[in-house]
Amino acid sequence: MFDPKQVRKDFPILGRVIHDKPLVYLDSGATSQKPKVVLDAEREYYEQHNANVHRGAHTLGDEATQMYQDARSVVARFIGGQSQEVVFVRNATEALNLVAYAWGLDSLRAGDVILTTEMEHHANLVPWQEVARRTGAKVELVKVSAQGLLDQEDYKRKLKLKPKLVAIVQVSNALGTINPVFEMTRMAHKAGAVVVVDGAQAIPHMSVNVNDLECDFYVFSGHKMLGPMGIGVLWGRGNILESMSPFLTGGGMINEVYADHSTWAQVPEKFEAGTPNVAGAVGIKAAIEYLEGLGMDNIRKHDEDIVGYALAKLGEVEQITLLGGRDASKRSGSVNFIYEGVHAHDVATILDSLGVAVRSGHHCTMVLHNALGITASIRASFNVYTIHEDIERLVVALGKVKQVFGR
Amino acid sequence: MDIYAEEVMDHYEQPRNQGELEGNDVRTARDANASCGDMIQFFIKTKAGRVIDVKWKGIGCAISVAGASKLSEYLQGQSLGDLARMSEAELVKAIGFQVNPGRMKCLTLPIRVVQKILES
Ligand SMILES: Cc1ncc(COP(=O)(O)O)c(C=O)c1O
Numbered sequence: 003m004f005d006p007k008q009v010r011k012d013f014p015i016l017g018r019v020i021h022d023k024p025l026v027y028l029d030s031g032a033t034s035q036k037p038k039v040v041l042d043a044e045r046e047y048y049e050q051h052n053a054n055v056h057r058g059a060h061t062l063g064d065e066a067t068q069m070y071q072d073a074r075s076v077v078a079r080f081i082g083g084q085s086q087e088v089v090f091v092r093n094a095t096e097a098l099n100l101v102a103y104a105w106g107l108d109s110l111r112a113g114d115v116i117l118t119t120e121m122e123h124h125a126n127l128v129p130w131q132e133v134a135r136r137t138g139a140k141v142e143l144v145k146v147s148a149q150g151l152l153d154q155e156d157y158k159r160k161l162k163l164k165p166k167l168v169a170i171v172q173v174s175n176a177l178g179t180i181n182p183v184f185e186m187t188r189m190a191h192k193a194g195a196v197v198v199v200d201g202a203q204a205i206p207h208m209s210v211n212v213n214d215l216e217c218d219f220y221v222f223s224g225h226k227m228l229g230p231m232g233i234g235v236l237w238g239r240g241n242i243l244e245s246m247s248p249f250l251t252g253g254g255m256i257n258e259v260y261a262d263h264s265t266w267a268q269v270p271e272k273f274e275a276g277t278p279n280v281a282g283a284v285g286i287k288a289a290i291e292y293l294e295g296l297g298m299d300n301i302r303k304h305d306e307d308i309v310g311y312a313l314a315k316l317g318e319v320e321q322i323t324l325l326g327g328r329d330a331s332k333r334s335g336s337v338n339f340i341y342e343g344v345h346a347h348d349v350a351t352i353l354d355s356l357g358v359a360v361r362s363g364h365h366c367t368m369v370l371h372n373a374l375g376i377t378a379s380i381r382a383s384f385n386v387y388t389i390h391e392d393i394e395r396l397v398v399a400l401g402k403v404k405q406v407f408g409r
Numbered sequence: 410m411d412i413y414a415e416e417v418m419d420h421y422e423q424p425r426n427q428g429e430l431e432g433n434d435v436r437t438a439r440d441a442n443a444s445c446g447d448m449i450q451f452f453i454k455t456k457a458g459r460v461i462d463v464k465w466k467g468i469g470c471a472i473s474v475a476g477a478s479k480l481s482e483y484l485q486g487q488s489l490g491d492l493a494r495m496s497e498a499e500l501v502k503a504i505g506f507q508v509n510p511g512r513m514k515c516l517t518l519p520i521r522v523v524q525k526i527l528e529s
Binding site: 344345346347348351352354355363364368371376377378406407 | 412413418443444445446447469470471472509511512515
């Protein structure tokens with residue numbers, strides 16, 4: 003097991019002082035901080051190897067191309083897929099849009115059902131609404147229970163509608179719930195659906211194997227898993243990617259271009275139009291190697307420990323109502339709560355004045371917040387560098403809310 | 410900077426001019442910050458180009474509620490022409506609260522509502 007106190011030394015930003023207090027960064031669910039090895043890898047790429055990929059026959063071009071392909075192989079190994087099934091995109095949102103437009107527009111017809119859930123981040127809901135609007139398909143949502151779980155009875159009922167697509171989040175960014183994605187994928191396949199899994203909040207905290215999950219698409223962002231912003235991954239099952247039309251077109255994704263038509267490159271290049279984010283790919287590779295150095299099983303143990311500690315400590319604060327389940331073994335990455343009688347933004351501003359960074363609002367899950375009957379909540383979210391002291395400082399800082407608001 | 414200064418908390422705890430107005434000489438508008446769940450509606454009664462009464466209602470954080478309250482006081486008796494010429498930044502200044510950039514949208518919510526009325 004690693005010592006998170008030692009891990010902290012790898013993250014330069016954690017030395018920041020905010021309003022004269024040492025930073026307590028509890029917003030890793032929005033974006034994680036980056037270890038020095040990731041920053042160094044990007045810098046080294048630009049200082050020593052920068053050139054455009056797949057073109058020109060010169061040494062730097064070859065080096066850059068090789069580094070880009072190496073990054074793809076490392077991502078593939080990390081999630082148990084094949085290199086040619088890994089498409090580099092900007093982020094999870096772009097990956098979901100790629101599936102929605104490149105797969106959805108060709109595969110969905112008027113009256114078809116797209117089944118997703120009330121728990122989704124807007125990134126796994128709005129693209130489906132858009133595709134539904136254009137194709138005449140219908141979006142149905144699986145309900146969330148009062149305990150913050152997906153209602154499996156409702157899921158089974160809605161699978162009877164024979165959805166063409168099931169889109170589910172593996173770990174909720176607003177409740178921390180770990181969904182039974184494998185079981186849900188199996189049921190969806192029996193009902194004849196293609197399955198997309200949003201892994202944005204799962205991949206930083208637990209070992210993921212796309213073949214064990216048996217899903218058809220899996221998406222995530224580099225920036226939530228200690229990697230840089232601007233690089234994300236769409237993993238797709240080879241035969242499905244092969245059958246899809248391109249999403250964006252232009253340079254880099256073609257085989258031959260004639261005056262009136264073109265032919266496409268092989269996957270995954272077919273889905274990577276234009277100059278890619280090579281430094282980002284190099285950065286995500288460095289992030290994965292850093293995570294693997296800590297060990298994904300250790301990371302999950304640490305995650306569960308911090309979530310459990312936060313649930314216990316925040317549970318003792320009188321004014322706080324915790325959202326989601328209480329069992330840390332079924333949660334990951336964050337603890338979400340409301341402070342009775344004080345608006346989430348006011349709580350977050352007061353915490354910030356004491357150096358404690360949390361997120362407040364609906365966390366891009368308006369449908370979920372409406373279903374829970376609340377408008378905004380506060381989220382403390384974690385990563386490998388989060389320590390018990392961070393949670394303790396959060397609890398102390400919450401005392402100031404009471405001072406200012408008198409409740 | 411003390412966002413929750415005494416004056417802000419005072420306006421938040423005891424908001425001024427809350428309520429509604431009716432009548433032909435009353436103009437109203439509303440707006441929301443969906444991401445916060447905040448909603449503010451203003452009612453402005455005018456006579457001979459001047460504001461003669463202001464009421465507002467809504468829900469929000471301390472900043473948007475206190476901002477709406479303070480703004481409602483500021484508007485009383487002002488000339489519509491003068492108000493219409495004021496930029497958002499000038500109205501922020503008129504309210505006089507200090508907020509950090511991340512919370513500016515809370516303070517500008519009531520201002521946007523009033524500007525909607527002034528433009529109508
Ligand atoms: C569950 C989930 N899905 C998708 C996203 C979107 O990620 P990105 O903004 O990197 O595209 C997020 C990020 O907040 C998320 O938490």
